[in-house]
Amino acid sequence: MPAVCVIGLGLIGGSVLRAAAAAGWQAYGATASTADADAARGAGHDVAADVDEALRRAASDDALLVIAVPLTALDSVLRQIARFAPHCGLTDVISVKGPVAASITTRLPEARYVGGHPMAGSSTSGWAGGSAELFRDAPWLLVTEDDTDRAHWLRTARLALACGAEVVAASAREHDAAVARISHLPHVLAAVLASVGSGGGGLAMSLAAGSFSDGTRVAGSRPALVQAMCEGNRDELLAAIDDALGRLGVARGSLATTGSLAATINHGNLSRMRWTESKTLPTGEFRLQFLDPDAPAELRAIGEAGGRIHTIRGDVLHGTLPRRD
Template identity: 40%
Template sequence: GPGSARSRWYQTARDRFHPDRLARSRSRPAGCDTPGMRVAILGFGLIGGSVARALGAAADAAAWSVVAWSPGGAGPSRAAEDRVIVHAALRPEDAIDGADIILLAAPPLEILELLDGLGGRWAAHVAPGAVITDVASTKAILMDRADALGLRFVGGHPMAGRETAGYEASSAELFQGRPWVVVPGRHADRAAVLAVETLAVACGARPVRLTAREHDDAVAGISHLPLVIAAALVEAVAGDGREDPPGWSLARSLAAGGWRDMTRLARGDVTMGAGIAASNATALAARLHDMQAVLDDWLVELGGPDGPDVEAIARRLRAARERLEEMP
């Protein structure tokens, strides 16, 4: 069953993770003397909190112990009170000291700063053989930085989320059955990749190995473009907030499910969204050009000299629906 599969993954990774793990003597944060894989989570919102909860609910939960740090500290403190993690660190270096896996769960641009710290001022606290990974929605910019710093880095991206942010929104079930993209870095050996895949499986996800380019091109269309389109829809209909456009007051009073569903992504974490768009700008811009061409074609469809062709419109809508029905 799923539990035995996760246990086999864990046993394989533990045997091959790094041969000197028992030989090294590292200090551990206070309260963090639990045996097994030690995971340090830097950044502790929806995804980081859900990873901690998922590991705590895994069939082999005793094999994992989690320490967390965030700039504000509220999430880790609450998680420690909830016994979701074993320790809420006050500083990043306290969290990573002795960790087997260091998971960066912050917005992409903040992860760049964390990588700089791990390759610089905190390097002495990174245990020999420790694996660094992340959960960010863009990969190439992070892989390039980690590779340049010589870090044993394996990029990661669980394809799961929700519009609500923060530890309070986290769930042990968030990753169940979902793909977890794994992107091996230049300095990551087979054992490092296996460790990250083991973490993903323990969280209930399915590891999928991709290159950074493959990942970023794909998510630009299925994740980042929808985010920008949702925001653009709000801007087009509701304005930019400085003044209400004509008709918005009435439209707002009539808005129902269609508006709510189409604008859901625009209700998410602004800092996270901005970092995603900025860090995958090239691929996202290419998808926006594709979208612009399609919208221009719709304008032609609706503005023909003989009026709209209802059958042609129906064919386009039917084709779109059929493409969606092909998806699992």
């Protein structure tokens, strides 16, 4: 029975603990939050007295360590791991991958580490908001570099699949650039739109309806979490904001000089339609022998094409890939 030790039992970590336990893993964890620890114990889960104790146990079990704390708490947890469980294989569920890899290289240069990012969430936070079903059919990104430790990657991928997710492969940089565009920029634009709207005063707020409501929805998320997520991906988010500034500036210039927004509106519409259609594209199956030398590069190409792994048998990955007929 494979062992997994989850550090941090908030929304994501708490859901990993529940899902792994339900899938038959020997799953235990710890958290600095007394409230989350009490709630997890109350639900019958195996929660250590403190993080140090959980790490000592993980070292003796050779458990897979899952770091599920906010980015701001990462360095402090890495110091504890260096002290109590320096040889455990590591993964994490933090929403940015480059900065986490950099911290681990600094603090635990010998560690076997595969970065992860389950793309699932909820408007709530803490243990209480989690569920064993949170990851069902969601993409769970695993960082897949050419020099990734293959055995450790496979163990981490098995955990993601055991939690009900499908695995998507990308490099850390590819991941961070992608989420800057489709997750972090949307939060920044929602905040900007909410502020421009409220700048219109009571009449604007009274007339605001569907398009304003949709466009500002994520501005209702907890500001501290949004800030940490966006600021942690600073370089890639700056590039995404620059792209948005450039496109918005072009729209402004075109409207001011020619009176037309055709290029902006048509390109946006085409992009949105392609995205919604991509969700219903027919899929084909692929299989990949993960120990082949070129497998990481092939797997990243599959991830870029929208492919996902749903099963692992031995060293062979099985998944689906959109089929463009």
